[in-house]
Amino acid sequence: xxxxxxxxxxxxxxxxxxxxxLIPLSYLVSISFSSAAEINDYPKQMFPSFxxxxxxxxxxxxxxxxxxxxxxxGKYEELYMSSKFxxxxxxxxxxxxxxxxxxxxxxxxxxxxxxxxxxxxxxRKSFFNNFIKFFTVFGGAEKALVNSIKxxxxxxxxxxxxxxxxxxxxxxxxxxxxxxxxxxxxxxxxFPMVSISVPMAILLVKYGLYDSMLGLAIVYSIPNxxxxxxxxxxxxxxxxxxxxxxxxxxxxxxxxxxxxxxxxLVLPAFxxxxxxxxxxxxxxxxxSLLLTNKNETxxxxxxxxxxxxxxxxxxxxGAIVLIIPALAFTFLLxxxxxxxxx
Amino acid sequence: xxxxxxxxxxxxxxxxxxYLLLLPALLFYLIFWFFPVLTSITExxxxxxxxxxxxxxxxxxxxxxFLAALRNTLVFAGVSLILQFILALIVAVLINRKFKGxxxxxxxxxxxxxxxxxxxxxxxxxGLVESGWINSFLTTTGIQExxxxxxxxxxxxxWKNVSGLEAVFMLILIDTWTVMPSVMIxxxxxxxxxxxxxxxxxxxxxxxxxxxxxxxxxxxxxxxIVTALLLRLISGLQVWLIGVMIFGFNSxxxxxxxxxxxxxxxxxxxxxxxxxxxxxxxxxxxxxSVALIFVRMTKNKKxxxx
Numbered sequence: 001x002x003x004x005x006x007x008x009x010x011x012x013x014x015x016x017x018x019x020x021x022l023i024p025l026s027y028l029v030s031i032s033f034s035s036a037a038e039i040n041d042y043p044k045q046m047f048p049s050f051x052x053x054x055x056x057x058x059x060x061x062x063x064x065x066x067x068x069x070x071x072x073x074g075k076y077e078e079l080y081m082s083s084k085f086x087x088x089x090x091x092x093x094x095x096x097x098x099x100x101x102x103x104x105x106x107x108x109x110x111x112x113x114x115x116x117x118x119x120x121x122x123x124r125k126s127f128f129n130n131f132i133k134f135f136t137v138f139g140g141a142e143k144a145l146v147n148s149i150k151x152x153x154x155x156x157x158x159x160x161x162x163x164x165x166x167x168x169x170x171x172x173x174x175x176x177x178x179x180x181x182x183x184x185x186x187x188x189x190x191f192p193m194v195s196i197s198v199p200m201a202i203l204l205v206k207y208g209l210y211d212s213m214l215g216l217a218i219v220y221s222i223p224n225x226x227x228x229x230x231x232x233x234x235x236x237x238x239x240x241x242x243x244x245x246x247x248x249x250x251x252x253x254x255x256x257x258x259x260x261x262x263x264x265l266v267l268p269a270f271x272x273x274x275x276x277x278x279x280x281x282x283x284x285x286x287x288s289l290l291l292t293n294k295n296e297t298x299x300x301x302x303x304x305x306x307x308x309x310x311x312x313x314x315x316x317x318g319a320i321v322l323i324i325p326a327l328a329f330t331f332l333l334x335x336x337x338x339x340x341x342x
Numbered sequence: 343x344x345x346x347x348x349x350x351x352x353x354x355x356x357x358x359x360x361y362l363l364l365l366p367a368l369l370f371y372l373i374f375w376f377f378p379v380l381t382s383i384t385e386x387x388x389x390x391x392x393x394x395x396x397x398x399x400x401x402x403x404x405x406x407x408f409l410a411a412l413r414n415t416l417v418f419a420g421v422s423l424i425l426q427f428i429l430a431l432i433v434a435v436l437i438n439r440k441f442k443g444x445x446x447x448x449x450x451x452x453x454x455x456x457x458x459x460x461x462x463x464x465x466x467x468x469g470l471v472e473s474g475w476i477n478s479f480l481t482t483t484g485i486q487e488x489x490x491x492x493x494x495x496x497x498x499x500x501w502k503n504v505s506g507l508e509a510v511f512m513l514i515l516i517d518t519w520t521v522m523p524s525v526m527i528x529x530x531x532x533x534x535x536x537x538x539x540x541x542x543x544x545x546x547x548x549x550x551x552x553x554x555x556x557x558x559x560x561x562x563x564x565x566x567i568v569t570a571l572l573l574r575l576i577s578g579l580q581v582w583l584i585g586v587m588i589f590g591f592n593s594x595x596x597x598x599x600x601x602x603x604x605x606x607x608x609x610x611x612x613x614x615x616x617x618x619x620x621x622x623x624x625x626x627x628x629x630x631s632v633a634l635i636f637v638r639m640t641k642n643k644k645x646x647x648x
Contacts, residue, residue: 044473191629192626288604297589322458
């Protein structure tokens with residue numbers, strides 16, 4: 001008996017917390033697939049819809065079609081009146097995300113005229129319309145996406161190369177001051193990136209790197225080099241030295257040994273730290289706000305898109321585009337989760 | 343002779359090459375970290391007219407939103423940390439056992455933290471507007487009717503109609519939504535990896551369940567939690583984006599919000615660069631002191647609450 005109550009309580013807690021996380025996300029996804037008409041609906045749908053239910057009546061007196069739409073509350077509301085099919089077509093495209101040929105529309109609508117009564121029609125929404133629109137409506141969204149990837153790749157390159165060397169040195173050589181390096185890297189990681197950005201702006205202008213992805217990547221690398229060093233250090237220490245020695249005994253050079261033996265063994269660590277580097281660059285808004293002018297990153301573009309409430313569904317689909325890679329990499333990184341807030 | 347020469351050479355190599363590995367990192371941090379930070383510090387003590395002193399910090403102190411920004415930042419970081427930790431601990435202890443769908447649950451819990459800040463901003467902005475999804479949810483599920491039946495509200499809630507500490511608290515709740523699940527996972531991972539035998543041994547020797555938890559379990563899982571909370575605290579002190587995305591600049595000031603405001607919004611102002619810089623250095627001092635206090639506090643307490 002006590003056990004049953006306990007189990008029920010356990011599942012209640014689990015379901016409640018999962019819902020707390022999933023419901024907001026579900027609404028965001030739904031909004032990102034909404035048409036302009038649905039954005040003005042209240043209450044909003046929790047799940048995305050695939051089609052619109054419309055009703056058409058022919059108004060003899062004014063000689064135009066009256067177009068109605070079934071809203072989320074289940075009531076038909078008047079949307080638009082016109083007798084011209086090109087107008088109706090354009091209206092459906094912009095307001096309902098519905099793409100239908102003019103002739104097909106005419107064929108459907110004429111029935112209302114002939115029957116002299118209200119007819120009901122269902123049109124499929126163009127499902128990914130908002131995502132396509134996001135890249136056309138927001139000037140430079142495409143460029144911003146490319147910029148984000150660029151910044152992330154450069155960050156990965158800088159942190160891997162510089163940080164990997166430090167990690168190797170810390171794990172494999174008997175240098176003095178390992179403790180100091182570890183503490184130093186912790187201090188650097190604690191340093192707010194925004195605080196760095198203010199003086200950095202002047203420096204980057206001087207070097208001609210302001211408003212460039214290399215400039216951003218340099219700032220993103222500041223915490224990530226230390227992190228890469230820490231992660232790779234652990235892995236280099238874990239790699240069995242005897243493998244390497246054996247390889248050298250058989251006549252391989254140091255470089256060959258590294259390439260053929262050590263590197264494949266430490267690859268997972270490099271993958272993990274490059275995902276960190278990716279996430280730092282991809283998710284950042286503050287640094288790119290301060291250090292770029294025209295070359296926005298995707299996260300920055302999303303941040304700036306908040307102003308226009310009429311285009312919030314496009315902004316939401318942009319947010320989804322931003323979320324997917326971040327989510328994928330975070331999930332792959334789940335074993336290193338304690339480190340994620342650096 | 344030749345032998346000793348070779349030995350000498352290899353010794354020399356061994357001495358030199360490891361430090362060579364550190365050289366790129368050293369140069370990088372010298373140029374892109376140490377130098378800018380140093381400039382920033384000296385700049386912050388140099389006024390527009392070239393005098394050395396605290397003029398810039400006085401300027402910052404006179405900024406009408408300075409005190410509010412400082413208060414909001416500290417309240418946000420402190421309250422969100424405590425709230426998230428306590429909630430996460432309760433939940434983790436409640437579900438500390440294997441159950442069906444364990445993996446799926448952990449995946450769901452990972453999602454909020456993975457979201458880029460600006461996406462979180464969009465998510466809650468679409469929720470908090472009057473015809474947003476929060477009110478939609480309350481209406482469709484009938485919770486709204488219950489609220490109105492209890493006379494807690496007369497109509498749809500206007501969530502954004504808050505200011506001051508209330509607004510900060512709303513941001514804390516959003517932050518808790520974002521972060522609590524993953525703090526919970528960290529604690530849960532600690533609990534699940536933890537060897538149950540220690541706890542059982544303690545109980546055999548007469549400790550109560552609670553005592554065993556406090557004196558055995560907590561100290562063992564403490565290190566990973568402390569690291570996570572420290573990083574959390576540091577990033578909590580740097581809050582700004584969610585506040586700006588929901589309430590706009592100047593309405594819920596934070597320290598970093600001031601930095602961004604003065605660098606980006608008012609680039610033209612005579613003092614704005616100086617102000618941004620002073621705020622940067624000030625934020626830095628706050629972050630380091632708070633982190634230091636946190637580390638001290640968690641180290642001195644040998645047992646009990648982390």
